[in-house]
Amino acid sequence: MKYLLSIFFLLIAPALWAQGCFEAIQNGQPVKVICADIPVYFRDCTPNPDPSAVIFYYPGPGKFDPQNFNQNDLLQGEASTTFTNPRSYIITQVINKQGGGGTQVFEQTFEVKGSPEPEFNVQSCSNGFVNFSITDTNYDTYTIDFGNGSTSTVTPGVGISTRYSSPGDYTVTFTGNYDDALACGGSKTTTVTALPLLDEENPTQLNKLTVLRQDDINGSVQLELSGLVPGYDYAVEQYTGDFRNPYREIGLIQNVNAATLTHTINNIDTEEGTWYLVRPVDACGSFSINSNIVSAIYLELSTDELKVDVTWDNLPDFEKYDLYRNGTLLQTFDSDARNYTDLDVGCGQVYSYYIVGSGTDPQGDSYSSVSATLQTEVTSTAIPATPFLLSSFNMNNQIELTLQGTEPDGRTAIERSINGAAYKPLSTVTQPVYLDTEAGVQPVCYRATFTNACGNSAAVSNTSCPVILTAERQTDGSVILTWSAYNGFQSAPNYTVELLDDSGNTVNAYPATGLTFTDNTLSNALQVLRYRVTATSQDGAYQSFSNVVQVEQDALLYIPSAFTPNGDGLNDTFEIKGKFFSSYTLRIYNRLGNVIFEGTNADPAWDGTDNGQKALAGAYAYELTFTTSFGTVKSRRGTVTLLR
Structure with missing residues (x-):
């Protein structure tokens, strides 16, 4: 502190400005230009220096004023400082000699230069090329380490391109250099991607083009693509028909990371059947060989009196067309077809149509184009036929x-x-x-x-009245059938009387004339006779059945008049036989009217005993109660003679 005080008092008197010598030391080396943000100190280089002198340095940036300064700003001896603001600095050396030797002041101007990160742009171009452009102006030159073992030096504003032999990511370092201060350069590192080579022998393939919406403003298409190379953008272009600019870009596919992709483009004009293609583009705006060219198909529907006219339009080239209705293939056409009339439609029905064109490109790859799906409702004013x-x-x-x-x-x-x-x-x-x-x-x-579904009504149909059949059983067992005439055929029908079994199958059929029929040949196999009448039109095309009527036949019972329970195996029991009954109960009475036997069809027949004892020979009364197959309960009474 005594040195500071000494210089303070010495500097009150006018200082002696003289020639001196000092230099800036940075990173251990003398420098003419000081790098910002790196410590620096100043070293005296005066010939034959006074070892007792005390040296101070004023770091600027302006001129040193001996009458007005802050002692805290002074650097004593080789104390270091760090400059952060790039500009010109006036550095003043102050030598304070001991013993009244006075004070000497000497100044030099140093340029302090910063080391900011260089600014630049990078563009990954096709086939391994990468463009670099320097937008920075802070440095005199720039050295680029491309990360592949090669470097290059350029000046501000100059662009340079390099080609990488292999696709992938590379670490690139940009270093800014000063001509007069090599140590002050700044650097910046970035990663660049070298795009793969495009195979022009196997370009991108447009496999399928689908019109999702057919509209001149809000139309949309969907593209199914293969052969894509990740890293490239792909421009989708639509044919304009203008030879000066035949194709215009309608969409850009970005961030491609796979070889196949389905992409939709909206808000475009799809009211024409025109060509579409896809071509890879890079950030440098370079275009490569395009994909195959596929035409969209424009579809139009019109309806008139139970028919739908389907027309379509497109540019070449398809080998065939498949027309679909309601999602099902309706018909296939050759390459020249452009319309079809669908007559197999119903009134008031809504039908949807779309058409698929298929083709093969010169490389032998197949492609297809699908029109938009359109709907139409079939209309008609025609009166339906009378049913x-x-x-x-x-x-x-x-x-x-x-x-x-x-x-x-x-x-x-x-x-x-x-x-x-x-x-x-x-x-x-x-x-x-x-x-x-x-x-x-x-x-x-x-x-x-x-x-019909269009709201058109036919004339009222024919009147149809079915046959009403009745049956009456006569005392002799025959059955008389009577029926009403069938009304509904153009002429009188033919009638057939049918006898049916329990399952409704025809057992016998009898042609009949008029509206009556008598059945004298009664069936011995059916206890219930079921009849119906069939009315058949003269041309045999139509049949109508009457109601079914049922006639119950009497049960057929065989009741012996006598039996001989003598054990000879012949007529030893009083056994009831017959048909057309389902069960019975038999009671045997003696002369006094007492029941001496009671049994059913499930029990053994009467063997001529009374309480286990042989009954006396003679006549015995019986009562037989039976249920017919039709469910009717009936009874019979009589006598049977027991012979011994």
Whole structure:
């Protein structure tokens, strides 16, 4: 501190400005230019220096004012300091001699230069090329270490390109250099990606082009691509038809990281069947060989009187077209086809259509193009044909109505008249068959009105009245059948009487004339006779069945008049035999009216005993109660003679 005080008092008097010598030392070496942010000190180089002198340095940046300074700003001897602000600095050396020798002041100007990170741009180009451009102006030159063993030096504003032999990531270092201060340079490291080589023999393949929405402003397409090279962007282009600029970019596929990709482009004009292609582009704006060219297909639908006209348009080149309706292949066409009329449609129905064009490019790779899916509703003002109504009984004596000659997806209003009364609405159905479970077996007639899906109604159908059959059993066992005429055919029908078994199978069939028939040849195999009448149209195309009627035949019983319980094996028991009954109960009475035997068909027959003792020969009364196969309970009484 005494040195500071000494110089303070000495400097009150005018200092002696003289020639001196000192130098800046940075990183152990004398420098003419000082690097910012690196410690530096100053060393006296005066010839024959006074060893007793005390030396101070004023670090600037302005001139040293002996009359106005802060002692804390002075550097004593070789004390170091660090400059942070690049600019020119006036460094002043102050030598304070001991013993009244006075003070000498000497100044030098030093340039302090910073070492900021260099600024630059990098572009990865196709086929391994990478462009570097220096945007920094702080340094005189820049050295680039490309990370592949090679370097280059450039000046500010100069661009340079290098090609990497292998694709991948490389660490590149940029170093800024000063011509007069090599130690002050700054550097910056970055990673660059060298893009792979593009195989022009196997370019990108546009495998499938699908128009998702057909619109002149908000249209969209979907592209299915293969052969992509990760690292490249891909421009999607649409044909304009202008020879000066035949293709225009409509989308850019970025961040490609796989060889295959599905990409959608929205808000474009898809109202034309025009070409599309894809080509790889790099950050340098270089375009490479494009993909195959595939045309979109423009689809148009129009409807008129139960038909749909389908037309399509596109640029070449497809080998065939597949037309789909409601997702199912409808028809395949050759390359020249451009329209189709679909007549197999229903009124009021909505149908969707799209068409797929398929082709093969010169390299032998297949591609396809799918149009947008369009929908249309079929309309018509034509009156439907008058339907034909058929009425018929089923085996449960319910009336089934069948409507023929109608169109799909229409509706039918059915009316019914019972016993000649006025027609009343019965039901509205969408199916061609209707079951009337309420009419029962009585005179009934039906008519129907069909309305198609377009709202057009046909004329009222024919009136259909099924056959009503009745049966009456005569005392001789014969059966007289009577029925009503069938109404509904264009001419009188042919009638057939059918005898049915329990399962409804025909046992016998008898052609009949008129509306009556007598069955004298009764079946011995059926206890219940089931009859129905079939009305058949003259051309044999239609049949209607009547209701089924049932006639019960009497049970057939064989009751012996006598038996001989003598153990000879012949007529030893009183056994009841026969058919058309399901069970019976037999009681035997003696002369006093007492029951001496009671059994059923499941029990052993009467063997002529009374409480285990042989009954006396003679006549005995019996009572037989039986249940017929039809469920009717009947009884018979008589006598049987026991012979011994």
